[in-house]
Amino acid sequence: xxxxIRLMVLACALFGLATTAEAATRGGTLTYARYADSLFxxxxxxxxxxxxxxxxxxxxxxLMPTADGKGVNPGLATEYKVADDGLTFTxxxxxxxKFGDGSPLTVDDVKWSLDRARNPKNGIWSFIVDSIDSIxxxxxxxxxxxxxxxxxxxxxxxxxxxxxxxxxKLYEATPGSTDEEKAKAFAEKPVGTGPFVFDSWQRGxxxxxxxxxxxxxxxxxGKPLPYLDEIRFPVIPDDATRILKLQxxxxxxxxxxxxxxxxxxxxxxxxxMELYPSTKVxxxxxxxxxxxxxxxxxxxxDPRVRQALNYAIDKNALIKIVTFDVGKPVVxxxxxxxxxxxxxxxxxxxxxxxxxxxxxxxGYGNGAxxxxxxxxxxxxxxxxxxxxxxxxxQVGVTLKIDQMDNATRTAHYRAGDFQMRTSLxxxxxxxxxxxxxxxxxxxxxxSLHGGFQDQTIDDLYTKSQQEMDSAKxxxxxxxxxxxxxxxxxxxxxxxxxxxxxxRKQVKGFVQIPLGxxxxxxxxxxx
Amino acid sequence: xxxxxxxxGLKYVAVRLAQIVPTFFLVMVIVFFxxxxxxxxxxxxxxxxxxxxxxxxxxxxxxxxxxxxxxxFWIFLQHFVRGDLLDSIILKVPVMQLIEERMPVTLFLTGxxxxxxxxxxxxxxxxxxxxRDRAPDIVIRSAFQIGLSMPVFYIGIVLLTFLAARLHWFPxxxxxxxxxxxxxxxxxxxxxxxxxxxxxxxxxxxxxxxEVLDADxxxxxxxxxxxxxxxxxxxxxxxxxxxxxxxxxxxxxTLIGGAVITETVFAIPGVGRLIVDSVFGRDYPVVxxxxxxxxxxxxxxxxxxxxxxxTLDPRVAR
Numbered sequence: 001x002x003x004x005i006r007l008m009v010l011a012c013a014l015f016g017l018a019t020t021a022e023a024a025t026r027g028g029t030l031t032y033a034r035y036a037d038s039l040f041x042x043x044x045x046x047x048x049x050x051x052x053x054x055x056x057x058x059x060x061x062x063l064m065p066t067a068d069g070k071g072v073n074p075g076l077a078t079e080y081k082v083a084d085d086g087l088t089f090t091x092x093x094x095x096x097x098k099f100g101d102g103s104p105l106t107v108d109d110v111k112w113s114l115d116r117a118r119n120p121k122n123g124i125w126s127f128i129v130d131s132i133d134s135i136x137x138x139x140x141x142x143x144x145x146x147x148x149x150x151x152x153x154x155x156x157x158x159x160x161x162x163x164x165x166x167x168x169k170l171y172e173a174t175p176g177s178t179d180e181e182k183a184k185a186f187a188e189k190p191v192g193t194g195p196f197v198f199d200s201w202q203r204g205x206x207x208x209x210x211x212x213x214x215x216x217x218x219x220x221x222g223k224p225l226p227y228l229d230e231i232r233f234p235v236i237p238d239d240a241t242r243i244l245k246l247q248x249x250x251x252x253x254x255x256x257x258x259x260x261x262x263x264x265x266x267x268x269x270x271x272x273m274e275l276y277p278s279t280k281v282x283x284x285x286x287x288x289x290x291x292x293x294x295x296x297x298x299x300x301x302d303p304r305v306r307q308a309l310n311y312a313i314d315k316n317a318l319i320k321i322v323t324f325d326v327g328k329p330v331v332x333x334x335x336x337x338x339x340x341x342x343x344x345x346x347x348x349x350x351x352x353x354x355x356x357x358x359x360x361x362x363g364y365g366n367g368a369x370x371x372x373x374x375x376x377x378x379x380x381x382x383x384x385x386x387x388x389x390x391x392x393x394q395v396g397v398t399l400k401i402d403q404m405d406n407a408t409r410t411a412h413y414r415a416g417d418f419q420m421r422t423s424l425x426x427x428x429x430x431x432x433x434x435x436x437x438x439x440x441x442x443x444x445x446x447s448l449h450g451g452f453q454d455q456t457i458d459d460l461y462t463k464s465q466q467e468m469d470s471a472k473x474x475x476x477x478x479x480x481x482x483x484x485x486x487x488x489x490x491x492x493x494x495x496x497x498x499x500x501x502x503r504k505q506v507k508g509f510v511q512i513p514l515g516x517x518x519x520x521x522x523x524x525x526x
Numbered sequence: 527x528x529x530x531x532x533x534x535g536l537k538y539v540a541v542r543l544a545q546i547v548p549t550f551f552l553v554m555v556i557v558f559f560x561x562x563x564x565x566x567x568x569x570x571x572x573x574x575x576x577x578x579x580x581x582x583x584x585x586x587x588x589x590x591x592x593x594x595x596x597x598x599f600w601i602f603l604q605h606f607v608r609g610d611l612l613d614s615i616i617l618k619v620p621v622m623q624l625i626e627e628r629m630p631v632t633l634f635l636t637g638x639x640x641x642x643x644x645x646x647x648x649x650x651x652x653x654x655x656x657x658r659d660r661a662p663d664i665v666i667r668s669a670f671q672i673g674l675s676m677p678v679f680y681i682g683i684v685l686l687t688f689l690a691a692r693l694h695w696f697p698x699x700x701x702x703x704x705x706x707x708x709x710x711x712x713x714x715x716x717x718x719x720x721x722x723x724x725x726x727x728x729x730x731x732x733x734x735x736x737e738v739l740d741a742d743x744x745x746x747x748x749x750x751x752x753x754x755x756x757x758x759x760x761x762x763x764x765x766x767x768x769x770x771x772x773x774x775x776x777x778x779x780t781l782i783g784g785a786v787i788t789e790t791v792f793a794i795p796g797v798g799r800l801i802v803d804s805v806f807g808r809d810y811p812v813v814x815x816x817x818x819x820x821x822x823x824x825x826x827x828x829x830x831x832x833x834x835x836x837t838l839d840p841r842v843a844r
Contacts, residue, residue: 039572040618047572124573124581180588184618203617203627204795205701236699236793240683245698248691406574407566407808414570414577423575438576445578 024220024508024523029230032517033242033251037204037235041187043164044116045123045180049515052161052428054233056516057209059164059192062091062110063155065430069279069337069513072159072430076105076193077143080158086150086468091143091158098214099167100197107137112168114145122179125162128429129154150466152473156339156431161516167191195226195520207233217520227508227523243501246271252506252524255517257499258379259323265501272504275326275497276511279335279427279435282327282384284372284420284491289451293417299368300419306488308358309370310348312395313388317350319494322383327496332481333439335495337513340432340474342481347492355395367396372420373412376403381422384493413449420491423448426515432477436461440484452489535836542832546825553821554606554814558599561805561813567591568615568808589615602814611818612811616804621815624800629819631701632796635788636781638712639719640774646724647770651731652763658736667729674725678784682718682791689714699793715792719784723777730773734766741765768839775831778824 038051043059046052062077077091097105116122118129131151136144147154157163170191176182190198195217196209209231217225234251236242239258243265246254257265257273265273290301299305319327329346330336336343359365370392374381389399404412412418427435437444441461442453457480464476498511509522569585570577586592590601605612611621650670654663673681690698702711739762786798797816804812 039616121584124576124578124585184613187618202795203619203624204800205793234700234793235795237799238699238791238793241686241699241791241793244686244691248694248698250698405806407564407568407571407806409566410570410574410577411566414579414582425575448575 024227024521025526026221026223026227026523027229028524029232030228030253030506030519030522030524031232031234031251032519033236033245033254034233035235035237035239035242035256038201038207040184041190041198042123042183043162043166044125045183045187046161047124049426053511053515053517054207055161055164056194057196057231057519058190058194058198059161059166060097060194061159061161061164062093063159065156065159065512065514065516067510067512069277069427069430070339072155075159076110076165077158080155082468086466087147089145089147089151089154091145093141093143094216095141097193097216099170099193100191100212100214101167101170102214103167103170105165105167105193107140107143109165109168110143111135111137113165114143114163116166116179117163123162125160125428128157128160128434129163150468152468152470153429153431153433153465156429160429165193196231199230204235206235209233215520219521226520228519231519246501246503249503253500253502253509255498255500255511257501259326259496259499262326262499263324270504272502272506274500274502274511276500277337277513278496278498278511278515279337279425279513280498280515281330281333281335281425281495282380282493283330283333283423283425284388284493285418285423285448285450286489286491287416287419287450288489289416292419293415298419299362299364299370302362303487304358304362305364305368306491307348307486308355308362308364308395309392309397310488310491311351311358312355312397313348313391313491313493314350315346315348315492315494318384318387318391321387322380323494323496326499327494330492330495333484333490333492334432334435334481335427335513338427338432338435339430340477342478344482344485347485348488352394359395359397364396367398369398369400370419371400371402372422373402373404373409373418374422375409376405378422384422388491416446416449416451418449423490428514430514433461433465436477436480439490440480447489450489452487454483454487457483538836539829539833542829546822546829549825550818550821554818555599557814557817558602558810559595561808561810562595562598564805564808566808568810571806571808572616602811611815614804614809614812616807616809617812621811624812625797625815625819628795628797628800629823631794632782632785632789632798633823634708635712635716635719635794635796636785638709638716639723639781639785642716642720643724643727644774646720647727647731650724651728651735654728654732655735655739667732670725670728673721676721678718678722678787679791681721682715682788685714685718686792699791701794711792712794715788715794718792719781719788722784723774723781726777727770727773731766731770734769735762738762738765764838768835771831771834771838775828778827782820782824 036050038054039048040046040051041055043055060076062075063072064075066073076094076097078094080089080091082089093107093110099105114129114132114135118126118132120126131147131149131154132145133148134146138144171182171186174182174185176185195212195215197212199208199210201207211226211229215224215226219225219227236245242254243257243261245251262273265271286300286306287298288300289298292298315329319325331343331346332341334341372385374385385401392399409421413421425435439448440457442458460476460480464473467473467476500511502509505525507523507525510518512518567586570582573581590598613620614624650666654666657663686698690696696714697711700711702708782798785796786802789796789799801813801816
């Protein structure tokens with residue numbers, strides 16, 4: 001029996017809008033200071049957060065992530081339906097939508113964009129829609145996806161940046177003999193259906209977006225979004241300078257406020273120091289192979305040692321010291337904002353005696369030596385590792401810290417040539433499958449290159465990728481997380497929000513748990 | 527007394543210009559191979575924790591990075607002789623475009639910083655030397671010593687906090703649009719850069735002036751009845767400036783290095799920041815392109831200081 005999953009088409013402003021009682025004021029320029037410039041504004045070929053978190057203002061996806069990160073809303077598709085056997089995914093495309101250059105959005109654009117996104121030769125995100133076997137269009141408003149197998153992650157996938165819809169004709173008319181060349185040329189002046197259109201970009205200095213007068217989403221006042229006329233993104237890499245600019249009133253918002261400054265900005269009467277819930281988790285990856293690349297025996301191969309090292313860390317103290325209490329303990333390897341997270345309480349609450357007992361049990365009663373790679377120049381890494389160094393010394397474990405620059409440590413990482421390393425993760429898709437495939441599922445990247453392999457987890461993951469029953473799938477993820485927790489292939493540390501400081505006049509802005517900066521509902525109060 | 531310009535001078539300049547060419551090729555070869563010997567590659571550096579073997583291998587192959595280094599160098603040379611510096615791997619735009627956009631900014635910054643350094647150093651050195659070991663001398667030397675010992679980023683943040691953010695006399699970082707705005711935006715960063723350089727120049731110039739003031743030919747000039755100011759200008763300053771000009775040329779590398787930090791603190795889109803980011807990101811074409819342009823720049827500055835030195839002291843040019 002076909003199940004119509006009817007999504008409510010919200011009359012008022014959709015996801016990401018703070019529901020304020022006052023009406024939004026229209027007009028004005030919002031200046032938002034970023035810590036780094038975007039690199040490449042193509043939804044399929046981009047690689048980094050600095051691109052992803054801006055793309056959603058230029059391009060729309062068929063579905064859109066909800067503000068809390070757990071579900072999807074209509075986007076360029078007004079509704080979708082999944083067949084009983086899970087092999088057909090039908091979308092109804094919103095009518096009357098125009099691209100930034102005025103040309104109409106058609107079902108052909110949708111088919112072409114999705115085909116481009118799922119091509120494994122294009123970029124690194126094709127896995128998000130690799131369950132699609134072929135795509136048909138029907139009439140002017142229907143797109144049918146034929147799947148290789150049932151895919152419970154597809155709705156979330158269609159809300160992810162790489163499946164954004166581009167104008168086929170305009171793109172194909174761009175000069176270039178390969179898709180990469182065309183992508184480069186097109187990304188110089190991108191055209192999408194998003195709330196803002198690209199105006200100018202002085203690389204390394206500032207990007208300017210202007211209001212899309214033809215946008216399809218409606219504001220509280222019944223007129224089209226966005227409320228703002230223009231957004232300017234100056235690039236200010238130095239944290240102290242970025243904050244100074246905000247305090248001087250030269251910008252309206254500043255992202256990535258260092259933890260140490262959050263308290264001070266909270267007390268500033270002119271600013272709102274926002275801490276947006278995020279999917280960001282901080283942890284230490286462990287190499288769990290029996291021997292390291294230099295042939296020495298690896299104490300981390302024993303799960304008791306890994307558990308002991310986890311128990312030996314006072315996470316609350318660490319969170320206080322490193323994040324000035326901005327962070328929170330994690331309950332799983334995934335953040336609390338990731339769907340299907342299993343919450344059994346904070347991971348490995350501090351217990352030094354248990355840690356010592358486990359170490360003795362594993363034969364390391366007289367101590368052990370481990371080393372960890374830190375990112376050179378990172379204040380956070382420094383704070384985390386020096387704190388942990390002291391805590392582990394209490395249970396007889398010596399921690400050696402190796403500082404390396406990013407490219408060098410990534411080379412070690414890929415070669416499995418490390419014992420431990422500091423790590424950060426944010427989800428790119430509103431589904432636990434991505435983080436699980438990287439952390440726990442061996443065939444992807446040998447579990448964060450650490451070598452952790454558990455056949456139960458691998459089998460559960462494979463099954464869960466085709467399980468359409470949400471209750472059954474949730475249960476599979478519960479099992480995966482509990483098995484992973486016991487095996488402790490990582491040192492669980494904390495999760496932390498996105499720290500953004502805004503002038504009090506800025507309203508309606510939100511950074512969703514995935515990291516996307518949503519400006520469609522933002523406005524400047526007069 | 528005046529330098530002999532003409533055939534001797536031109537030959538000297540031509541020889542020096544010709545010397546830039548082998549330097550250039552040496553820099554090209556060294557930078558090309560050195561940056562590729564660094565561990566890591568641009569693709570896995572940017573993908574970081576999300577890097578899968580398949581993606582890294584595929585993308586590196588697309589970029590031609592799996593070929594032997596000598597083949598890559600040959601390809602680079604072939605493009606280079608056609609004036610093509612290839613595209614940035616990370617930013618996906620031509621390296622030439624990046625240099626054209628960013629080099630003038632760094633030149634403006636370092637040029638302004640040099641000017642400020644000289645304007646600070648020369649009068650102070652003069653006063654210091656003339657009032658040798660008396661109060662003004664001690665005050666000036668201490669002040670410059672403090673400037674010399676403070677790190678560049680610290681001075682930068684202090685200036686930004688007080689003169690920009692609090693007093694609003696200057697904008698907080700950035701570059702601005704148009705010459706006037708550039709001047710206003712770059713004043714603080716140029717001042718930051720100039721402080722340590724001017725300290726070095728001032729000390730050296732002061733000592734040189736003292737040396738010259740004590741020299742025989744000055745006494746001789748005085749004995750001949752030449753007025754003090756004339757002595758000062760023509761003889762003392764001119765001869766004292768020689769070693770300072772040389773010192774300036776030698777410090778051009780430090781100036782550019784300081785520009786890197788200043789560009790980051792003040793959010794200025796120059797090549798300093800670009801080359802550092804590119805080394806960290808293993809963006810080989812950008813590192814090569816910027817290193818080569820900086821090599822040319824430094825060579826020209828050294829040539830200019832040598833010419834200036836030759837003008838001030840004709841004995842050098844022969």
